[in-house]
Amino acid sequence: MNDQLLSIILTIITASTPLLLASIGELVVERSGVLNLGVEGMMAVGAVCGFGAALTTGSPLIGILAAIAAGVLLSLLFGFLTLTMISNQVATGLALTLLGLGLAGLIGESFVGQPGVKLQNLDIPVLSAIPFIGPILFGQDLLVYVSLAIVAGVSYVLFRTKTGLIIRAVGDSHQSAHALGYSVIGVRYLAVMFGGGCAGLAGGYLSLAYTPQWVENMTSGRGWIALALVVFASWLPWRLAIGAYLFGTITILGFSLQAIGIGIPSQLLSSLPYIVTILALVVISGNRALTRANTPACLGQPFVPDR
Amino acid sequence: MKIWMAMAAALALSVSTGAVQAQEKLKACFVYVGPVGDFGYSYQHDLGRKAVEKELGDKVETVYLENVAEGPDAERAIERLAREGCKIIFTTSFGFMDPTIKVAAKYPDIKFEHATGYKKADNVAIYNARFYEGRYVMGQIAAKMSKAGLAGYIVSFPIPEVVMGINAFMLGAQSVNPDFKVKIIWVNSWYDPGKEADAAKVLFGQGADIMVQHTDSTAPLQIAEEQGKLGFGQSSDMIKFAPKAQLTSNTDDWDPYYIARVKAVLDGTWKSEDTWGGMKDGMVVLSPFTNMPDDVKKMAEDTVAKIKSGEFHPFTGVITKQDGTTVGEAGKVLPDSELLGMNYYIKGVDDKLPQ
Numbered sequence: 304m305n306d307q308l309l310s311i312i313l314t315i316i317t318a319s320t321p322l323l324l325a326s327i328g329e330l331v332v333e334r335s336g337v338l339n340l341g342v343e344g345m346m347a348v349g350a351v352c353g354f355g356a357a358l359t360t361g362s363p364l365i366g367i368l369a370a371i372a373a374g375v376l377l378s379l380l381f382g383f384l385t386l387t388m389i390s391n392q393v394a395t396g397l398a399l400t401l402l403g404l405g406l407a408g409l410i411g412e413s414f415v416g417q418p419g420v421k422l423q424n425l426d427i428p429v430l431s432a433i434p435f436i437g438p439i440l441f442g443q444d445l446l447v448y449v450s451l452a453i454v455a456g457v458s459y460v461l462f463r464t465k466t467g468l469i470i471r472a473v474g475d476s477h478q479s480a481h482a483l484g485y486s487v488i489g490v491r492y493l494a495v496m497f498g499g500g501c502a503g504l505a506g507g508y509l510s511l512a513y514t515p516q517w518v519e520n521m522t523s524g525r526g527w528i529a530l531a532l533v534v535f536a537s538w539l540p541w542r543l544a545i546g547a548y549l550f551g552t553i554t555i556l557g558f559s560l561q562a563i564g565i566g567i568p569s570q571l572l573s574s575l576p577y578i579v580t581i582l583a584l585v586v587i588s589g590n591r592a593l594t595r596a597n598t599p600a601c602l603g604q605p606f607v608p609d610r
Numbered sequence: 611m612k613i614w615m616a617m618a619a620a621l622a623l624s625v626s627t628g629a630v631q632a633q634e635k636l637k638a639c640f641v642y643v644g645p646v647g648d649f650g651y652s653y654q655h656d657l658g659r660k661a662v663e664k665e666l667g668d669k670v671e672t673v674y675l676e677n678v679a680e681g682p683d684a685e686r687a688i689e690r691l692a693r694e695g696c697k698i699i700f701t702t703s704f705g706f707m708d709p710t711i712k713v714a715a716k717y718p719d720i721k722f723e724h725a726t727g728y729k730k731a732d733n734v735a736i737y738n739a740r741f742y743e744g745r746y747v748m749g750q751i752a753a754k755m756s757k758a759g760l761a762g763y764i765v766s767f768p769i770p771e772v773v774m775g776i777n778a779f780m781l782g783a784q785s786v787n788p789d790f791k792v793k794i795i796w797v798n799s800w801y802d803p804g805k806e807a808d809a810a811k812v813l814f815g816q817g818a819d820i821m822v823q824h825t826d827s828t829a830p831l832q833i834a835e836e837q838g839k840l841g842f843g844q845s846s847d848m849i850k851f852a853p854k855a856q857l858t859s860n861t862d863d864w865d866p867y868y869i870a871r872v873k874a875v876l877d878g879t880w881k882s883e884d885t886w887g888g889m890k891d892g893m894v895v896l897s898p899f900t901n902m903p904d905d906v907k908k909m910a911e912d913t914v915a916k917i918k919s920g921e922f923h924p925f926t927g928v929i930t931k932q933d934g935t936t937v938g939e940a941g942k943v944l945p946d947s948e949l950l951g952m953n954y955y956i957k958g959v960d961d962k963l964p965q
Contacts, residue, residue, distance in 0.1 A: 310815030318808050408647060415647040418851045421836075514803040514829040516851065519645030520677065521827075523802040554805070558812040562762070562793045566962040569796035 305435060311559055312439055316447055317513055319551030321346075321505045323450045325529035326536075326543055327457055328501020334461060334538055335494035336474035336601035340396025341381055342502045343526025344403020349374040349506025351411040354419050354517040363422040366511050367446070367504065374503015375496050377403055382495040386488050389605045400526070408519045419515035422446065444512045446504070451544070453501065458540035470494060474599035477606040487606045502526065535584035537594045542587060550580045638662060638872050639696035640674040641687055643703035644801045650826030650845040651800070651862070652676060655702045655725075658864030665869045669876060680705025688713045692720050698875045700868070701725065703800075704769050710734060721880050723871060726771055728950050732882055737867060740888030741771065742778035742949070744860035744896050745822075746924035747913050748842050749782025751857050751899070752820045753790045754906045755840055760791045762813025764823040764830050766800045768964045770952045772824050777956045778924045779822060782913075784958055793818055794961040803829040814839055820857075831855060840901065847897040858910070859897040866892060886946060890918045925949060930957040 325342050332339050352373035357366025381399050384390045424444045425431075431442040461467035472480040473490045481487050505525070510517050528550065536542035557572035588594045640659050644652035659672050673696065678687045684706045691699050692713055698721040701710045707727035714722045714734045722734040730736050752761050761783070765772050776794065783790035793816060795809040802825075810821055810830035814837055821841035823830045828851040834841035835852035843849070843859025867887065874880040887893030896914060899907045916922035927938020932955040938944050955963055 307815050310811060314808055314811040314815070318804065321804070408645065411647065415653070416649045416846075416850065418832075509804060514807045514827070514832060516803065516828055516832065517647075518649055518803060518827055519647035520801065521803045523799070523804060525804070555808055555812060558795050558797075558809050559816070561795045561961075562813055562816050564793070564960055564962070569964050570798060573796075573798040 307559075309435055309438060311555055313443075315548070315551045315555045316439070316443060318555055319548045320447050320450050321508045321513060321525055322529050322532060322550060323454065323544060323547035324446070324508060325502050325505035325526055326532045326547060327450070327453050327540060328498035328505075329529060330533045330536075330538055330540060330543055331457055331461070331470070331501075332494050332498035333533055333602055334474045334599055335470050335491050336477055336599050336604065336606070337385065337491050337495055338392045338396065338603040339378065339381055339385075339399070339495060339498055340393060340530065341377070341399025341403060341526075342498075342529050343522055343524065344400035344406075345374045345377050345499050345502035346403075346506035346509070346522045346526045347407035347520075348377050348403045348410070349503030350510040350521055351407040351414065351506075351517055352503070353507030354414055354510040354515075355410065357420040357511055358414065358417065361420060363420050363511050366420065367422070367507050370503045370507025370511070371500045372503070374499040374501070374506065376499070377406075378495050378499020378502070379492075381499070382492050385605070386491050386495070389607060392603050392605070404520070404522075411517045411519065414517040415519070417517070419510060419517065421515040422512040446508050446512055449504075454540050454544045461540065471599070474601055477601050477604070481606070481608055487608070491606070502529075505529070532580070532584075535581060535588070537584075537588045538597045538599065542584065545587075546580055546584050549583055550576045553579045635671040636666075636669060636698070636872065636876055637694075637696045638670050638672050638868075638875075639691040639694075639699045640672065641678050641684065641691070641699065641701045641703075641706060642674060642676045643678060643680060643705070644826060645676050646674070648801055648826050649828060649848070652702070652826070654845050654862045655700075655864055658868040661865035662868045662872050666872060666876070670872060678706075682709070685709035685712055689716070692717045696720065698723065698872060698880070700871075704771065721875055730882055730884060735871070735880075735882045735884070737871075737883075737885040737887070738771075739862050739864075739893040740886060741860060741862070741894060742774045742924055743888045743917050744858075744894050745775045745778040746782035746917070747896060747910050748822060748858065748860065749779035749784075749790075750786050750913060751782075751902060751906060751910050752779070752822065752842075753783040753786035754909065755857065755902055756790070756820045758817055758819045759787060759789060760793065760818045761820040761822055762810065762816075762818035763792050763794045764806055764809045764813070764821070764825055765794060765796050766825050767798065768796065770950055773955070773963065774949055774952045775824050776959060777952065780956055780959055781924055781929075788958075790958070791960060792822075794959070796964060797825060799825065801826045803827040806830050807833050810834065828852075843897065849897065849900065854901060856897075857901055858899050861895050861897055863892055863895050888917070889914060890920070931955065932957055932959055932963075 349370040353366040353370030356369030357363045384395045385392045422444050427441040431437045477487045532546045536546045553576040642652040646656040700723045702725045704726045710724045726738045797805045807829040810833040821830050821834045823844050828848045831841045831852040835855040847859045849856045923943040925944040927942050928936045
């Protein structure tokens with residue numbers, strides 16, 4: 304029984320991590336007032352570049368760096384179009400998804416059918432041998448810890464530092480931030496690049512740790528789920544982490560219940576993660592004033608500095 | 611998810627075409643449910659398309675649409691191919707059945723070929739592979755190889771073909787070990803490597819030591835490899851992903867069929883037919899038996915030989931359903947119509963069939 308529970312918990316962690324990585328990046332992007340709907344595309348490109356780099360060099364770490372770099376590059380294209388050329392963010396983001404998925408398919412054509420290089424779990428000696436909690440706390444792959452560290456870091460920076468104040472000011476009132484002398488476009492570029500890097504990393508997690516292989520469409524809509532999580536978590540990092548883990552948990556519990564054979568229709572179990580996550584996050588964001596206070600007021604609005 | 615669906619539709623319409631070529635060539639078109647890079651079901655169909663190009667050379671031109679969602683989007687995609695001058699259109703997934711019939715009614719001069727369905731028309735032929743033959747052999751191997759006497763089975767949607775596969779697998783397993791058990795997870799997707807991997811981990815966590823899949827990615831087999839367990843590939847030979855775990859893979863070979871059908875259009879001999887090919891026809895091929903002792907291999911090879919010669923059919927009566935009622939008569943093979951509408955589990959499957 305303990306073994307079963309342990310395997311369930313370990314599976315939940317790997318299922319939740321890509322969602323968390325992709326959504327925490329988008330949270331920062333949206334906090335700066337930019338809506339980038341291209342998460343799915345950036346994930347796909349991150350997945351294929353990470354896979355390719357790891358395959359050619361044999362090093363999953365280089366794969367991770369390549370995944371991040373690919374995400375950042377693609378997000379720069381988005382940044383250039385929406386921030387410098389002031390194109391419509393929603394349309395550009397959707398186009399970015401299509402571009403990313405197509406581009407990933409093209410880059411990855413020769414990688415299909417090749418086994419990848421797996422990012423190994425960190426087995427911290429002694430500690431990971433502790434029964435039950437050892438493998439959970441000390442036996443994960445590197446990116447699981449990285450994802451949690453990013454959440455902690457984002458939470459700290461956004462709400463405890465001046466940098467965070469500037470990011471939030473740019474997202475809440477770009478005119479005021481501009482009047483105060485902050486570079487709205489500069490801050491937004493950096494936020495978009497951070498979001499791109501995280502999305503690329505999430506993609507890399509899929510192709511290096513989760514299922515070490517490249518196949519087209521392997522992101523399977525996770526980018527969209529990440530986008531939804533950001534909104535339902537009312538742009539708060541720790542709520543986002545709860546949301547991502549809740550989503551992973553319900554998905555895996557659904558599978559476990561099916562395998563045990565308790566006779567709940569599988570279609571219902573498949574839709575449960577969406578329903579439960581939305582309900583839970585709606586309930587915890589029941590405090591309207593808090594939600595309003597956390598919604599970036601300039602979200603999706605283009606900024607044109609008056610000269 | 612709405613947006614995601616819309617995106618999938620938009621993506622589906624971003625056509626991938628072969629080179630633009632001269633008019634008089636026969637245009638043969640293919641509609642796939644997944645990406646050609648899935649290294650599974652759609653990949654195998656695309657190998658068939660390439661075989662057509664290779665065999666018939668400059669007499670044909672091929673076009674394909676990948677990632678076409680089952681349902682209304684499929685109708686638009688198929689209709690678009692029809693308008694673009696395709697003379698024969700292969701629609702390769704069960705869910706394309708009604709859209710194919712609808713579009714075919716509007717374009718009586720175009721030949722349509724629908725895979726894995728059951729609705730025919732004057733200009734719609736149907737074709738399918740007897741995947742269950744391979745699954746029966748897999749069941750026998752699983753029962754021999756499993757120490758726990760328990761297999762995990764990852765499945766997509768409760769359509770007859772999938773149910774038939776589960777039943778064939780269990781009939782094979784029960785022929786070796788009458789108490790063999792199976793745990794089933796429906797992931798409600800043909801293709802989602804992440805979910806398939808999760809399901810595999812959950813099934814191994816619950817004590818299964820052999821993985822069977824009726825979904826299209828290599829992920830479950832990779833998990834088997836990682837955990838030192840065993841498993842079976844699907845649609846294409848996945849041995850590279852699991853050199854120590856794959857026992858065999860139930861692969862589809864559409865090449866001869868596609869070549870023959872396109873040729874028939876060229877010769878003017880095309881007729882609406884109902885083709886259901888199996889191991890005998892080379893449409894279902896089990897990839898080399900690996901990671902098993904010689905006696906198990908021998909048993910599997912014997913069964914394959916018997917199925918090929920027609921001496922043995924997995925669905926030979928009397929078959930006891932899950933609820934205890936029986937179908938078929940002793941010693942008689944169930945008719946194909948019965949198989950194609952299979953909506954029940956056989957006795958010994960410990961799962962409730964989603965309706």
